[in-house]
Amino acid sequence: MLTENEIKELEQLCLENRKNILTMVYTAKSGHIGGSLSSCELMTVLFHKCMKHSIGGIGSKDYQSRDRFVLSKGHVSPIYYSVLAQLGFIPMDELETFRQVGTRLQGHPSLWCPGVEVATGSLGQGLSMACGIAMSLKLDKNPAHVFVLLGDGELQEGNVWESFMNAPHRNLDNLVAIIDRNRLQIDGSTEDIKPLDNLSDKLKAFNWEVLEVDGHDISAIYETIEKAKQVSKPVAIIANTVKGKGVSFMENNAGWHGKAPSKEDYDRAMAELVG
Helix, strand or coil: CCCHHHHHHHHHHHHHHHHHHHHHHHHHCCCCCHHHHHCHHHHHHHHHHHCCCCCCCCCCCCCCCCCEEEECCHHHHHHHHHHHHHHCCCCHHHHHHCCCCCCCCCCCCCCCCCCCCCCCCCCCCHHHHHHHHHHHHHHCCCCCCEEEEEECHHHHCHHHHHHHHHHHHCCCCCEEEEEEECCEECCEEHHHHCCCCCHHHHHHHCCCEEEEEECCCHHHHHHHHHHHCCCCCCEEEEEECCCCCCCCCCCCCHHHCCCCCCHHHHHHHHHHCCC
16 A cells, blocks of 8 residues: 555656656657546556566666566557656656657657667557567566556457457466556547447456556555456456546547647646646
């Protein structure tokens, strides 16, 4: 259980991440705000409290024992880069280079960036990558966990369901799939485009352990992920979130899926994000 001070620290880190997301996309005039904001608490708690890291990289004594992370919804790289900067993988001022020519911080994660395990961006492939990594760890008898963050819109890809079928067959109890269930994708509502509900029942039918959580409740997220790490089968966490969370005029608005804010929008959004 997190202490009151830990929760306050994580709240401040989330606030910093939201400001970084807005600034990165505004400066680049390109990027994905909505899904980055909806997964802010998920990524902040996961990276700061639940995962084992190896900042030193290959050659470090803790490199092999590190947990692995796959950002299947690779377009929300702003939140990924922001948490990596908070942890010291990259300098904080490097966030200013997001999506610039020659940057390590590409629009979708690439291996140029320290802390990135796999290059992602083509939706629907991240879970299969995570399955492969998890299988490799088990063959090596490595107790590390593999975490993968998926968008709910990308669950419309067939490759995802092949992976959902494969993981229990391979007994991948070291795999945790976190689904950012914000119910919006680039073209609108997921339920209008291709309904996913009842998502929990679907995943249980594929023999996954399913946990649900408020994806903006820091304490609940931490407890749910920690519980998932103890389950003896693959775990899917359905995190119910709000797209654009934290900025009133972006919340539940599919138009902010991949849109850069104007100067007026940026100033208005930043004014709402006060600590």
